[in-house]
Amino acid sequence: MLQKLKEKIVSHAKHQEPHECCGFVVLKGDEMVFIPCKNQAEDKENHFEISPEDFLQANSQGKITALVHSHPNGEPVLSLLDRQTQLVADLDFWLVCNDEIHIFPKIPPLLGREFNHGVMDCYTLFRDFYYLAGADFPDFERDDYWWEDGFNLYLDNMATHGFERLIDESAVQIGDVILMQVGADVPNHAAIYIGDQMVLHHSPRRLSKRDLYDGYWFKHTHSIWRFKQWSKLDFTVPLNSLALHLS
Incomplete structure (x- = not known):
């Protein structure tokens, strides 16, 4: 500047x-x-x-x-x-x-993002969704395939950043973070529940998208986490962003 x-x-x-x-x-x-x-x-x-x-x-x-x-x-x-x-x-x-x-910096559209691990990935989408709702979470350096190097980046940080694990996963609500375990020994993928049995997520080599939360993703779910102060946030902001780019 x-x-x-x-x-x-x-x-x-x-x-x-x-x-x-x-x-x-x-x-x-x-x-x-x-x-x-x-x-x-x-x-x-x-x-x-x-x-x-x-x-x-x-x-x-x-x-x-x-x-x-x-x-x-x-x-x-x-x-x-x-x-x-x-x-x-x-x-x-x-x-x-x-x-x-x-x-x-302005937040790019939540849908249709190109995947770039460590720059524009599932954790970036998680952070940006919550940023639009009113919460700030730190970024952290993450190598590709970090889960193969003995790291457990999601589980090591969820509770620290104000999340608690749901005991009754059937009570999932908008804004809850669903951790998934895909070809790894630890959860290595995150999705945001956005209502109507739909999740928002960003998989490698794919654009960020909405998906039906059943079948494959339900099978690979490790745990569901809720931000303790969720009632102080406004999830209509990121949801409006999704609606805007769906039209």
């Missing part, structure tokens, strides 16, 4: 305090420029809203590459509403907090 651009954005954010600032980063020719917008939200200290006119004005100046806003009284993480807005806007988000800019 160009230092001059960063300084301009941080300066604008400080000038707008205690209100949240907002604006766009636009590629104008070969130059990245910041175009500030008016925050027209009712509660400007905790939210931001950009008018359609400001969006059109920014769009007329070049290619919009990122949406900028600030958290003058908050943490350097996107709120659930921010994540919903990012999904609709389909833009990277640049968040100003404590005089620093934190960049949150």
Whole structure:
């Protein structure tokens, strides 16, 4: 990021305090420029809203590459509403907090992803689904066929990251993580239950997709896990993303 651009954005954010600032980063020719917008939200200290006119004005100046806003009284993480807005806007988000800019890349569509182990795989899909619902889970470096090298990456991390194993697997609900054991001694594949006996998952050499949870996948199920704080999340956001790319 160009230092001059960063300084301009941080300066604008400080000038707008205690209100949240907002604006766009636009590629104008070969130059990245910041175009500030008016925050027209009712509660400007905790939210931001950009008018359609400001969006059109920014769009007329070049290619919009990122949406900028600030958290003058908050943490350097996107709120659930921010994540919903990012999904609709389909833009990277640049968040100003404590005089620093934190960049949150846009989440690619959950369906139709090309498989690339360690970059775009079943765990990536798991993380992104929950990110859209309002939860952040760490990434971890994982070699291909890690389960053949004595690692147990799913079972070693599920409880640590706030999940508990279901005793009654017939009580599966939307958002539950289904761990599957496919040609391995440990669970090495994850799917998300999305309702109506359907799961979302990403298998090697295949595009990410929805599948009926029966037959092959049911046979290879190792365990089902529920996020303990699931009631604080909003699974309608990732489900809406799925619906959007199914239409």
